[in-house]
Amino acid sequence: MSGVRGGVVMGVSGSGKTTLARALAGAWEATFLDADDFHSDEARELMARGEPLTDEMRQPWAAGIATELQRRVADGARVTLAFSGLRRQHRDLLRAAGLPLQFLFLRGEAALIGERMRGRSGHYMPVSLLDSQFATLEEPGDEDDVVVLPVDLPPDAQLRLALQVLGVPLHDHLV
Incomplete structure (x- = not known):
């Protein structure tokens, strides 16, 4: 895994x-990208109103992310990306960028995730869209470059697992 240049957290x-x-x-000395930053204003407004995006609306969004990943890696950077990756076709768009990526799938129960969403503020995505997110999700069960991490693990345990998956030596403060 040492050749991996991008960690996609989905x-x-x-x-x-x-x-x-x-x-x-931070731990991998990589550039952080948030896929939410690539959404158009129109897409954000739709989601804020509780309207889910269609696959067609997500297509240019995912293509733009793939282009940015290519640019960053071409400049020598390692990159981490927070990316919903709900549909395989959108994950495949990132794969088609030809970069050595590792996907980390945060899987959990809707009740726990909904509770977390209700506890956060300042995010445009309403809890009311969680059901549509789960309905849209195509779990990556047969995709070799995807590793599942449970959402109910403490953040430090998730980080340790993610670093292990990426083949990054654990520093003393992470052990």
């Missing part, structure tokens, strides 16, 4: 993607 909204991807970026 899962439904509220699963902890951003938290883990940020921590991973």
